[in-house]
Amino acid sequence: MTEKLKLVNNFWHKFKKPILALAPMAGITDSAFREICRRYGADVAYSEMASVSALFFKPQRTLELVKFNKNERPYVVQLFGKDPAHFAKATKIISEKVKPDGIDINFGCPAKKVFGHGSGCALMPQKKLAREIISAVCENTKLPVSIKIRAGVGKTTALEFVKNTADFPYSAIMIHGRTYEGGFSGPVYFSICEKIKKMFPDKIVLANGGINSSEDAIKILQDYPSLDGLGIARGAWGRPWIFEEIKNLLNVGVQFIEPNKSGFDESNPYEKYNFPKIKKIMLLHAKLIHKDKGKRGLFEIRKHMAWYVRGFPGASELRRKLMLAESLEEIKKILK
Numbered sequence: 616m617t618e619k620l621k622l623v624n625n626f627w628h629k630f631k632k633p634i635l636a637l638a639p640m641a642g643i644t645d646s647a648f649r650e651i652c653r654r655y656g657a658d659v660a661y662s663e664m665a666s667v668s669a670l671f672f673k674p675q676r677t678l679e680l681v682k683f684n685k686n687e688r689p690y691v692v693q694l695f696g697k698d699p700a701h702f703a704k705a706t707k708i709i710s711e712k713v714k715p716d717g718i719d720i721n722f723g724c725p726a727k728k729v730f731g732h733g734s735g736c737a738l739m740p741q742k743k744l745a746r747e748i749i750s751a752v753c754e755n756t757k758l759p760v761s762i763k764i765r766a767g768v769g770k771t772t773a774l775e776f777v778k779n780t781a782d783f784p785y786s787a788i789m790i791h792g793r794t795y796e797g798g799f800s801g802p803v804y805f806s807i808c809e810k811i812k813k814m815f816p817d818k819i820v821l822a823n824g825g826i827n828s829s830e831d832a833i834k835i836l837q838d839y840p841s842l843d844g845l846g847i848a849r850g851a852w853g854r855p856w857i858f859e860e861i862k863n864l865l866n867v868g869v870q871f872i873e874p875n876k877s878g879f880d881e882s883n884p885y886e887k888y889n890f891p892k893i894k895k896i897m898l899l900h901a902k903l904i905h906k907d908k909g910k911r912g913l914f915e916i917r918k919h920m921a922w923y924v925r926g927f928p929g930a931s932e933l934r935r936k937l938m939l940a941e942s943l944e945e946i947k948k949i950l951k
């Protein structure tokens with residue numbers, strides 16, 4: 616019965632393919648950025664990773680970190696940690712208090728402070744513990760569960776990891792196609808993602824890693840047609856409309872058969888995302904983050920502003936001014 620309920624309410628199975636996900640990024644995928652990416656074509660947005668131990672002992676700050684608004688739905692909260700009891704309680708707290716659309720388990724983070732504590736992708740080779748963690752999450756929520764893994768860690772491959780855990784009813788797997796050893800810039804093995812999809816056709820499989828343009832995305836979808844979709848992380852920095860660009864490019868085939876009367880291809884992302892339009896997105900992003908976090912948000916948005924203006928005429932001067940702005944009014948003035 617519970618299994619059936621999970622399928623009925625499971626947003627992962629309601630998407631048109633390919634599914635385009637904003638991948639989780641600590642310090643980046645906050646509420647404002649998630650909303651911006653959802654508005655510009657992301658089908659689903661992941662939170663920053665949230666510590667299950669923090670949720671277990673002192674949840675308030677972490678609950679603040681993962682709160683969201685309805686424009687971000689479908690929204691997935693990602694949990695990290697290593698203690699199954701903490702995962703169990705954190706899952707309950709998130710399901711009951713935050714009420715996202717899904718819960719994700721981080722088996723992919725290589726950062727020292729996560730990996731060094733035995734969490735993130737340090738869990739991939741730990742067969743028994745990984746199973747206990749997935750079990751703790753699946754048993755404590757009615758929400759669909761997903762996992763995020765790497766192509767491999769040491770001798771443990773992503774395929775072995777999924778073989779060891781696929782009997783649990785998690786719905787989706789985002790695979791960062793780099794190994795732990797490959798960090799954030801090594802080769803990306805998309806073929807592993809496709810192999811996993813073919814072996815486990817009931818699981819939704821999203822490939823992630825190094826997808827930095829709509830052309831990259833189209834090529835991967837063409838080369839690995841079994842994939843259900845893609846996860847994009849750094850490719851959305853300063854261009855959250857990358858998701859919409861991919862969708863537009865996917866429609867281009869049809870539009871070439873019957874071009875519109877003006878002969879101007881309205882789906883051309885490079886025509887659409889001119890500087891005035893980008894400035895409007897920057898301002899919207901600033902308004903959203905200001906609404907959510909107040910003045911602190913205007914400091915946090917500086918990195919996004921620097922990414923947005925790359926390639927603008929007079930980028931360095933604009934960047935310099937934006938880095939000094941301390942109010943929404945100032946940002947508005949500068950962007951005018």
Ligand SMILES: Cc1cc2nc3c(=O)[nH]c(=O)nc-3n(C[C@H](O)[C@H](O)[C@H](O)COP(=O)(O)O)c2cc1C
Pocket residue numbers: 638639640641642643662663664693721723724763791799823824825826846847848849850
């Ligand atoms: C700044 C930053 C923070 C990240 N934080 C997380 C995180 O909280 N959870 C997670 O599973 N992966 C995290 N990642 C990994 C990304 O989700 C993604 O797997 C990785 O960046 C590869 O994708 P890309 O090549 O599109 O950037 C982070 C990556 C970056 C660059």
